[in-house]
Amino acid sequence: MTTHVTEERGGTVPQGCPGPPGAVLDGPVSHSLSRVARLHRIAAGRLLRDLGLHPGQEFVMMHLWDNGPVRQSELIKSVGLDPSTVTKMLQRLEQAGHVRRSPDPADRRASLVEATETSCGLLQQVREAWAELERQTLAGLDEAEGAELLRLLQKVEGTLCAQAAADPQFRAETGGR
Numbered sequence: 001m002t003t004h005v006t007e008e009r010g011g012t013v014p015q016g017c018p019g020p021p022g023a024v025l026d027g028p029v030s031h032s033l034s035r036v037a038r039l040h041r042i043a044a045g046r047l048l049r050d051l052g053l054h055p056g057q058e059f060v061m062m063h064l065w066d067n068g069p070v071r072q073s074e075l076i077k078s079v080g081l082d083p084s085t086v087t088k089m090l091q092r093l094e095q096a097g098h099v100r101r102s103p104d105p106a107d108r109r110a111s112l113v114e115a116t117e118t119s120c121g122l123l124q125q126v127r128e129a130w131a132e133l134e135r136q137t138l139a140g141l142d143e144a145e146g147a148e149l150l151r152l153l154q155k156v157e158g159t160l161c162a163q164a165a166a167d168p169q170f171r172a173e174t175g176g177r
Helices: 028-049 057-067 072-079 083-095 117-138 143-165 168-173
Strands: 005-008 011-014 099-104 107-115
Touching (some): 028 057, 028 117, 057 072, 057 083, 057 099, 057 117, 072 083, 072 107
Antiparallel strands (some): 099 107
16 A cells, blocks of 8 residues: 655645644644544544443553552552543443442542453453554554654653653642652
């Protein structure tokens, strides 16, 4: 499959994709990264829909599969989402039989969240969906380009994480993490 590109304001835009608006002339990388993230989320959503999941729910499940039962407040901090969003996700996951919530024996005011045995079959399906998402994402790149993209994204992520961690508002929202 050939991807046609057009030159647009100092960069290339794949055919069929809109060019950047004039307001982002001084931020072409940020604009492109934002669009790629949105398109990636849409692609993930298509794959997850087949599993009965909504985008973001897989991150909640991944955390529970990796860490076992956790307090709901800790889960909220670890996935970095708004508490009301996580609460809604947990309600849907609980209705689907993927998670169970119970009072924390150490503090009855807190809730523990855990993956159910039923969700163990979902684990392999999520892995397969993410493997397919990876294939789709990297389809236009050779192995060296894929490795370079990962290296650069990790570098950007590290910089942005350090900046966020230094932000008092971020620390307040994440409980100091």
